[in-house]
Amino acid sequence: MSTIEIERKWLFDMESIPKTIPCIGEYLYEQAYLSTNPEVRIRKKQDLFNKSKVTTYVLCLKSKGSLSRIEVQKSVTKDEFEQLMEIGKLSSHDFIKKQPKRFVVDGHILTVGISDLDRPTKFCYGEIEFESELEANNFVPPDWFGKEVTDDQSYKMVNYWVRTRLEPQSPNCN
Secondary structure, eight states: OEEEEEEEEEEOOGGGSOTTSOEEEEEEEEEEEEEETTEEEEEEEEESSSTTOOEEEEEEEEOSOSSEEEEEEEEEOHHHHHHHHHHTTOOGGGOEEEOOEEEEETTEEEEEEEESTTSTTOEEEEEEEOSSHHHHHHOOOOTTSOOBOTTOGGGSHHHHHIIIIISOOOTTOO
């Protein structure tokens, strides 16, 4: 399915989220890239909030962009996911692990989570997807939101993945 993804992103401290805002979902994501140009990723998602603990697998392509970009997603089976891992020569070490939670903020779904849970490069960010650029541009984030990084290309997951998975690491990095 092809859509236009319109989203803004912020850095977060999980402790800054007011306790009065209930969590409406929690997931475990694992994603890696088959290609960075064009951006082609595979993702495994487990629902931790519902008792069913359903795991889904997705192939996703994204265009370049900042606030808005084209996104094509297709569900794949576990076998197809594993075949895509083999085609891309990906191991479990190549995947970014995220455990985001979802909240409702001013009528919008805010997804906040720590990326790269098991690495020293981990960081916490949040995002809200919007129906239009006008809606996105008119959204005024609450004071407890962190620094906005929507236009900072270093916070695009594909660029983060290249930095932490493909580029040579210094001797002090794990």
